[in-house]
Amino acid sequence: MAPALALGLLLGLLGDPGGATKVLHSLRYLHVVVSEPSPGIPQFMDIGYLDGIPFVRYDSERGRAEPLMQWIKDGVKPEYWIWGPRPMLTVYGCDFLSNGSVRASHQIGYDGRDHISFDLGFRRFVPADSAAEITRRRWEQELNGVEMWTNYLNHICPKWLQRHIRYGQKELERKESPDVHVSGREEHRTLILSCHVYGFYPNTIAVSWMKGGETLDQETEWGGIVPNSDGTFHTWARIEALLEEREQAWDLRLG
Known part of the structure; x- marks a missing residue:
């Protein structure tokens, strides 16, 4: 995935949905795979963000998950750090909104372009072009992807977001003037x-x-x-x- 696309996906999903409804807290995971790794640029990288701040990282060079914030290191159990490679180029996560609702999203890019996304409301994958139709058919027919992502975005992600808010509450409540x-x-x-x-x-x-x-x-x-x-x-x-x-x-x- 091109770095600009990865950053664009992440920043776009961190923003407010617009209008009077605001994002109170957000949880995002960014997975990036590169076809030509080099020193300092691992083939695979996985970063978790809470309210836009990186708090955990896994990459193929280190081969293990590492905390980027003290609160996640102190808050979770040892088994949390047993991560394995996740071969997707994707941004996914969920938000708690000020109107009491939860917003969730899942989007994938490939070779510098949008590839496919998951529409939670209609419970379906939305291909960005004809090439992504192959991905859609495989995930829907072979991998039971609709049920998997519906369950994750509706239930698992909000549960983990609530946990991370609790772990990092002191950090999240601080104020820093610009x-x-x-x-x-x-x-x-x-x-x-x-x-x-x-x-x-x-x-x-x-x-x-x-x-x-x-x-x-x-x-x-x-x-x-x-x-x-x-x-x-x-x-x-x-x-x-x-x-x-x-x-x-x-x-x-x-x-």
């Missing part, structure tokens, strides 16, 4: 204003550029909210303006 850096540069007779926001937790943040008190969301380009190695997040927002607008009252809003 460190904000603003810069500007001229490029091809255009003024480019950039805002980088570092070290915040939790990952619910909105960054907006403003001019003269008006919010310019349609003109703003945003980066994804990405986890740092210390358990915090970073993001950025950029906007282009005319050079003659440089003296106007530009401002930022964080929410």
